[in-house]
Amino acid sequence: MSTIREITSLSNWEHHVNSLPPSTLLVVSFHAPWAAPCAQMATVLSTLASEYPVTEPPFTSWVSINAEDLSDISETYNVTAVPFLVLIRNGQVLETVSGSSAVKVRNAIEAHAAKAGAPVLNGAATATDGHDGEVATEEDPEKKKEELFKRLGDLVKAAPVMLFMKGTPSEPKCGFSRQLVAILRENAVKYGFFNILADDEVRQGLKEFADWPTYPQLWVDGKLVGGLDIVKEELSNDADFFKA
Numbered sequence: 001m002s003t004i005r006e007i008t009s010l011s012n013w014e015h016h017v018n019s020l021p022p023s024t025l026l027v028v029s030f031h032a033p034w035a036a037p038c039a040q041m042a043t044v045l046s047t048l049a050s051e052y053p054v055t056e057p058p059f060t061s062w063v064s065i066n067a068e069d070l071s072d073i074s075e076t077y078n079v080t081a082v083p084f085l086v087l088i089r090n091g092q093v094l095e096t097v098s099g100s101s102a103v104k105v106r107n108a109i110e111a112h113a114a115k116a117g118a119p120v121l122n123g124a125a126t127a128t129d130g131h132d133g134e135v136a137t138e139e140d141p142e143k144k145k146e147e148l149f150k151r152l153g154d155l156v157k158a159a160p161v162m163l164f165m166k167g168t169p170s171e172p173k174c175g176f177s178r179q180l181v182a183i184l185r186e187n188a189v190k191y192g193f194f195n196i197l198a199d200d201e202v203r204q205g206l207k208e209f210a211d212w213p214t215y216p217q218l219w220v221d222g223k224l225v226g227g228l229d230i231v232k233e234e235l236s237n238d239a240d241f242f243k244a
Contacts, residue, residue, distance in 0.1 A: 001050040004029070004042075004062040013065070013073055021057045022090040025113050030067040030074060030084040035199055036151070037100035041083040044102040048109060060113055067198070081200035087112050098200060148201060152209045155202065157222040159192030164206060165216040166197050173197060176228045177216045183231060187242040 007013045020026060029045050031038035042064070049062045067074045067082050077086050077093065085097040085105055095108050156162055161184075167173030169181045184191055196203040196215055207213050210224050218225045225231060234241045 002052045002054055002058075002060055002062055004046055004049055004064050007063050007065045007070065007073075010070060010072055013063075013070070016061070016063065017091075020061055024058050024089065025060045025094075025109075026088040027060060027062045027109060028077070028086040028088060029062075029064045030077075030079045030082055030086070031064060032067050032082045032198060035082050037201065038083045041085075041100050041102075041105070044105060045085075048106060052113065080197050081203070082198060100201075145205075148205045149209055152202065152206055153222075155194060155206075156210075156219045156224075158194075159190075160221055161189055161191035162219040163191050163193040163216060164196050164202075164219070165193055166195070168195055169193055174215075180216045180218065180228050180231060183235070184242075187235075189242050 005016070007016065017026070027045070027049075029041065031042065045062065045064075049060075052060045065073055067079050067084065077084075077096070079086075081098050083098075083100055085108070087094045087096070087108060089112070094112050097104050097108050163169075163180065163184065165172065165174075165177035165180065167177055172178035172181055194202065196206070203215075206217065210217060212224060212226065214227055216227060218227070218231055225234065
């Protein structure tokens, strides 16, 4: 049965890709160690990979890539959130799947593997959602929302001052985020940050959780201050706004 190989360097990736015949379906899973849904997706993909036997030449090839450590590869495939799946054949992207839906991932892989006539092991296990072998189905929307809001509630309290931004403090991906980082540095504020481009679930969910539709967002002691304009206004009204 097939297994998932971890790609650890750009040269490792290039060598692997160049070694595959044009007919092989390359299944690429982008992940990040801090993103909980990635652990669930790893279980799903491992189960799916086990359904496909190792053949010569290979019908399928399965690899996993840390999206942050190997950012050059991530940028090549426009990875803006994790987990993120890319299906490639002969250097061409066939389909991408963003998010942690086991059903969407399974359907995409099966569809493209079938086109190449990839064999499937008899009696192969059904893809699971990582919970005691239960068959993966779409989660109840309300339950999923409840779990997401619980996670967001913990995230906004991860540090006394939390900045939810596009990019990172060293590499902001928008001008507003860059300006807010500069303000925090000028005021010697110690803060935690979260790159909302790396997790689309947080990016979309926090808008509703905070009832605030844009980024960046600054949170203090688990309470929303606001975006760049609000922070500037607070500082103009009180130069010691960040002193506490």
